[in-house]
Structure formats: C-alpha cells, structure tokens
Amino acid sequence: MEKLLLFNNQLTELPYSIGNLKKLKELHIGRNSIESLPESIGKLENLTDLNIYDNPQLTELPKSIVNLKNLKYIHINRNQLKKSQIEILLSKLPNCEILYYGE
Incomplete structure (x- = not known):
C-alpha cells in the first residue's frame, strides 16, 4: 500500500502497527x-x-518523526502543536518543502 486516506473518520489514535x-x-x-x-x-x-x-487534540509529535527523511509535504494546521516542535521539525527534515502551520 502506498497511500492511506483516513480523512474524517472520528479516529482518536493510530495503531502502533502503522509503522509496518x-x-x-x-x-x-x-x-x-x-x-x-x-x-x-x-x-x-x-x-x-x-x-x-x-x-485539535494533537499537542505534540513523536520524536521519531525526524526519521522521515523523504518527507516533502506536511500539512499540520488546526492542531495544538507547539511552535518549538515545528521549528525542530523543519531543522531536522531538510527535504520538507511545504509546511502548513497556523489557523
């Protein structure tokens, strides 16, 4: 599987097995x-x-997210993420070309 679309499904968590x-x-x-x-x-x-x-309940990203070295696009607005986490994300993911943050 190369694409997983789970928009608007009232999910509260992802299974740990997503990493597989x-x-x-x-x-x-x-x-x-x-x-x-x-x-x-x-x-x-x-x-x-x-x-x-x-x-809206998402307040932090896992530390392992910096391992996503091929990440080019991340859309993260309308969450409760801290600005400091976003700055770390940008500095650790040099291939990340587009980042949406804010309202």
Missing part, C-alpha cells in the same frame, strides 16, 4: 480527533506526504 507499512508514501489523517501519533510513524521511511491537519 514500509511502502507507504502518503498518509492522510486530517479531520479526526487524534490525540497523539505512535512512535512507530518514524519507521515509514518512504513517506513523502503527511497530512494531519484539523486534529
């Missing part, structure tokens, strides 16, 4: 109620697009 989807390139989990992402998300080494917008 080694071929995954796109993960779209916007418009849910996700409170946290599992550390295993850092194992998605082929991920290029991550869409986690509009998860």
Whole structure:
C-alpha cells in the first residue's frame, strides 16, 4: 500500500502497527480527533506526504518523526502543536518543502 486516506473518520489514535507499512508514501489523517501519533510513524521511511491537519487534540509529535527523511509535504494546521516542535521539525527534515502551520 502506498497511500492511506483516513480523512474524517472520528479516529482518536493510530495503531502502533502503522509503522509496518514500509511502502507507504502518503498518509492522510486530517479531520479526526487524534490525540497523539505512535512512535512507530518514524519507521515509514518512504513517506513523502503527511497530512494531519484539523486534529485539535494533537499537542505534540513523536520524536521519531525526524526519521522521515523523504518527507516533502506536511500539512499540520488546526492542531495544538507547539511552535518549538515545528521549528525542530523543519531543522531536522531538510527535504520538507511545504509546511502548513497556523489557523
């Protein structure tokens, strides 16, 4: 599987096993109620697009997210993420070309 679309499904969490989807390139989990992402998300080494917008309960990203070296697009607005986390994300992911943050 290369693309997983889970928009608007009232999800509150992702299973730890998400990290087993080694071929995954796109993960779209916007418009849910996700409170946290599992550390295993850092194992998605082929991920290029991550869409986690509009998860208002999401307050922090797992440390392993900096392992996503192929990440080019991340859409993270309408969350409760701290600005310091976003700055770390940008500094650790040099291939990240587009970042949405804010309202």
